[in-house]
Amino acid sequence: MDADVTILGAGIAGLAAAVACTRASRSVEVIEQAPALTEVGAGLQIAPNGMRVLRALGIEVPGIDSQAVHLIDGPSGRSLVRMPLGPGFRLVHRADLIEALARKLDGVTLTLRAQVTQIEGDADLVFDDGTRRSARRLIGADGVRGASRGFVAPDHPQRFTGQVAWRALVPVDGWPPEAQVHVGPGRHMVLYPLRDGRLLNIVAVEERSAWTAAGWSQTDDPSNLRRAFDGYAAPIRELLSRVETVNLWGLMDHGALPRWTRGACTLIGDAAHPTLPFLAQGANLALEDAWALARMVEDPAAYERARRDRVTRALAAAAGNARSYHLTGVPKMAAHAVLRAVGRVSPGALLRRYDWLYGFDPTA
Ligand SMILES: Cc1cc2nc3c(=O)[nH]c(=O)nc-3n(C[C@H](O)[C@H](O)[C@H](O)COP(=O)(O)OP(=O)(O)OC[C@H]3O[C@@H](n4cnc5c(N)ncnc54)[C@H](O)[C@@H]3O)c2cc1C
Structure with a gap:
């Protein structure tokens, strides 16, 4: 038991927490099962609430500043409303964000290829090679399928949402700096450019009655x-x-865990509250959590009080978006007429209902 804080998981939540804890003058070790800090995967939309955390941590992540969210009727290709965005929305490649965070790990002890299979006692880590280690304070940032979630809330149920998501990247000859959401009955697709605009990130969601795959993520036939x-x-x-290649996720709804702390272990990011991707907030909330817990690591109850209502509201907003994207028949025609009308008069109005989300400054 050496470091003040042990962080399990070197995803976005874990790395951000590591940087935030070192800036709060704590000694930190990070334990990660992967052999290297290379993130496969695709794009992320970082919103102003997440960007404020990155800026406060001194992290500059390369990306494209998104100008708008553009709703389009998928079957006809007709524009419904193009909602202009203010500053601070950035389209980033996950690998670029992981790399930018990893560059700030000065003084952090990083142990790779170390899988924690179980947590016992207060926060005693059991590794896959049979070794054990106690953590003084453990931050569980090991995501939805990690060990810390099972330790803190062993019997928390998950529910298949009836939706699957494909993720793919394709080269393009330039794309407008905006996120497009192509909506349609029972399915929708989100498209946005990455890096120099020559790579397009695709997230495509379809309703399904069942998800039978063993894992929650797999490759699929395009x-x-x-x-x-x-x-x-x-x-x-x-x-x-x-x-050419595509990954398929079964989207599970877990809600926020009923408690985020057990013994000396406190959860952040997807470990605490896996978030459906319909509001593009999972990584943003993970950044907010990391910032908050680094400041309250000795008082996890205060961290939970500070975070729970906001996280619950964001999870509910994400779940609601899926329903409105997939309308059919008369409700769809009515909703699209409203969107076009609002778009003509005041296209920014639709996004103002998210001022509570994007306008929040976790670092204030
Ligand atoms: C289709 C899709 C699109 C999305 N789009 C967006 C978006 O646009 N914007 C946004 O903000 N969010 C988005 N998200 C959500 C976002 O990707 C996640 O919320 C975020 O990555 C969670 O980060 P995390 O660090 O909490 O968990 P993870 O990224 O899961 O990291 C967990 C880390 O812990 C390690 N680990 C796990 N178990 C162990 C163990 N037992 N021992 C040691 N190490 C372990 C893992 O290897 C991993 O490195 C999307 C998600 C999906 C599925």
Whole structure:
């Protein structure tokens, strides 16, 4: 038991917590099962609430400043409303964010290839090679399938949402600096550019009655993605014809765990509250958690009080978005008419309902 704080997991939550704790003059060790800090995966939309944390940590992450969220009717390709964004929305590659965080790990002891299989007692870590170690203070940042979540809330249920998400990247010849949401009955697709605008991030969601795969993430045949969106407009079909590899997620709804602390272990990020991707807030909330817990690591009850209501509200808002994206029939026609009307008069009004989310400064 050496470091003041032991962090399990070197994803966005864990790395941000490590940087924030060292800045609060604590000694930190990070334990990660992966052999290297290389993040596969694709894009992330970082919103002003998450960007404020990165800025306060002195982290500059390369990316594209997003100008708008553009809702488009997927089957017809017709624009519904283009909602302009203020400053502070950035489209980033996950690998670039992980790298930017990792560059700030001065003085942090990082142990890779170390999988924790179980946590016992107050915060005693059991590793896959059979060794054990006690942590003085443990931050569980090991995500939705990690060990710390099972320690803090062993019987917390999860529910298949009836939705799956494909994620893919395709090269493009330049793309507007905006996130496009192509909505349609039972499915929607989010598109946004990454890096120099020559890579397009695709997240495509479809409703399904069942999810039977053993894991929650797997590769899939791109033709399944193409088939799911074959009723969409020609430019989308053309885009999907160029997808070569694709990952498929079964989207699970866990809600926020009923408690985030047990013994000396406190959860942050997806370990505490896995977030559906329909509001693009999972990583943003993880950054907020990391900042908050680094300041309250000796008083986890205060951290939980400070965070729980906000997190619960964000989770509910994300779940609500999925329903409104997938409307059919008369409700869809009515909703689209409203969107077009509001878009003509005051396109920014629709985003103002999220002022509580994006306007929040976790570092204030
Ligand atoms: C389709 C999709 C799109 C998304 N888009 C967005 C978006 O645009 N914006 C946004 O903000 N969020 C988005 N998210 C959510 C976001 O990706 C997650 O909320 C975020 O990555 C969670 O970070 P984390 O660090 O808490 O967990 P993770 O990223 O899961 O990191 C956990 C780390 O812990 C390690 N680990 C796990 N178990 C162990 C163990 N037993 N021992 C040692 N190490 C372990 C793992 O290897 C990993 O490195 C999206 C999610 C999905 C599925």
